[in-house]
Amino acid sequence: MSMAVRKKRLTTADITALKGVRPVVSLTAYTTPIAKLLDPHCDLLLVGDSLGMVLYGLPNTIPVTMEMMIAHGQAVMRGVENACVIVDMPFGSYQEGPEQAFRNAARLMKETGCDGVKLEGGAEMAETISFLTLRGIPVMGHVGLMPQQVNASGGYRSLGRTTAEAEKIKRDALAVGHSGAFSMVVEGTIEPLAREISDDCPIPTIGIGASPACDGQVLVVDDMLGVFTDFKPRFVKHFASLAPVISRAVEDYAAEVKARSFPGPEHTFQMKKQPL
Ligand SMILES: Nc1nc(=O)c2c([nH]1)NC[C@@H]1CN(c3ccc(C(=O)N[C@@H](CCC(=O)O)C(=O)O)cc3)CN21
Ligand SMILES: CC(C)C(=O)C(=O)O
Numbered sequence: 001m002s003m004a005v006r007k008k009r010l011t012t013a014d015i016t017a018l019k020g021v022r023p024v025v026s027l028t029a030y031t032t033p034i035a036k037l038l039d040p041h042c043d044l045l046l047v048g049d050s051l052g053m054v055l056y057g058l059p060n061t062i063p064v065t066m067e068m069m070i071a072h073g074q075a076v077m078r079g080v081e082n083a084c085v086i087v088d089m090p091f092g093s094y095q096e097g098p099e100q101a102f103r104n105a106a107r108l109m110k111e112t113g114c115d116g117v118k119l120e121g122g123a124e125m126a127e128t129i130s131f132l133t134l135r136g137i138p139v140m141g142h143v144g145l146m147p148q149q150v151n152a153s154g155g156y157r158s159l160g161r162t163t164a165e166a167e168k169i170k171r172d173a174l175a176v177g178h179s180g181a182f183s184m185v186v187e188g189t190i191e192p193l194a195r196e197i198s199d200d201c202p203i204p205t206i207g208i209g210a211s212p213a214c215d216g217q218v219l220v221v222d223d224m225l226g227v228f229t230d231f232k233p234r235f236v237k238h239f240a241s242l243a244p245v246i247s248r249a250v251e252d253y254a255a256e257v258k259a260r261s262f263p264g265p266e267h268t269f270q271m272k273k274q275p276l
């Protein structure tokens with residue numbers, strides 16, 4: 001007798017348990033077909049608010065809404081059977097305090113079926129992270145370069161080069177690390193600082209522009225595939241260059257339409273052959 005066995009998706013607890021075992025593999029995902037392609041190879045898929053810049057052409061992540069995060073969270077959930085799925089809380093949906101954060105995080109969980117949420121912030125967010133985790137919402141932290149602070153920090157630059165800056169980020173990481181968060185993103189920090197944080201925090205650090213010293217890595221999928229090319233930060237590696245592939249395909253299509261060589265007979269419907 002054989003039973004159909006379905007392997008269960010990774011939980012946030014499974015991600016935490018990977019610390020000290022092997023690096024956590026993570027990428028962003030925003031759509032069902034891309035989630036299906038990434039799912040077998042990734043431990044964690046992040047529905048990042050970077051979708052505002054990557055999918056919607058916005059100048060930064062500030063205008064991203066709950067409705068956008070819910071729509072794309074639902075799309076990604078339809079494509080996964082292995083990876084843990086985390087949805088970014090957008091700017092303005094959690095900074096007022098723990099109650100506002102819980103209300104919006106619960107909405108993301110209920111309406112998408114995701115495994116947890118991510119929010120940006122250091123020591124000032126530790127109380128909010130504890131409030132959510134104690135009430136059943138797994139939270140991923142995000143310290144170092146925090147893109148939702150772009151209007152306060154005046155741009156996207158790597159951090160931790162001065163001792164004052166490094167000490168603040170260290171304090172932030174430790175506060176998040178002891179707040180109940182299951183894991184945290186460390187973004188845009190120098191290697192020695194990322195190593196110290198990873199050594200001293202009890203939860204996995206997932207780096208982006210934060211060196212190989214982290215307990216895992218994450219990249220924006222459109223960056224690593226070479227689809228999104230408006231800017232290329234130093235930390236991005238193009239594992240493929242799809243932009244020119246897409247351009248060439250569209251160029252060929254345009255030429256064939258103009259030449260009437262597409263659609264061909266194999267793409268064309270005809271009347272059934274009738275008996276004479
Ligand atoms: N497509 C995309 N990829 C990302 O990694 C990403 C987003 N969008 N949107 C949200 C934030 C913004 N991020 C960014 C954007 C630009 C740089 C950048 O241009 N960095 C330069 C300068 C670094 C410095 O001055 O220290 C670099 O060369 O890395 C870094 C992070 C990271 N996140
Ligand atoms: C790159 C990750 C960490 C992120 O926050 C995003 O994609 O929005």
Ligand SMILES: [Mg+2]
Binds near residue numbers: 048049050088147
């Ligand atoms: Mg984000």
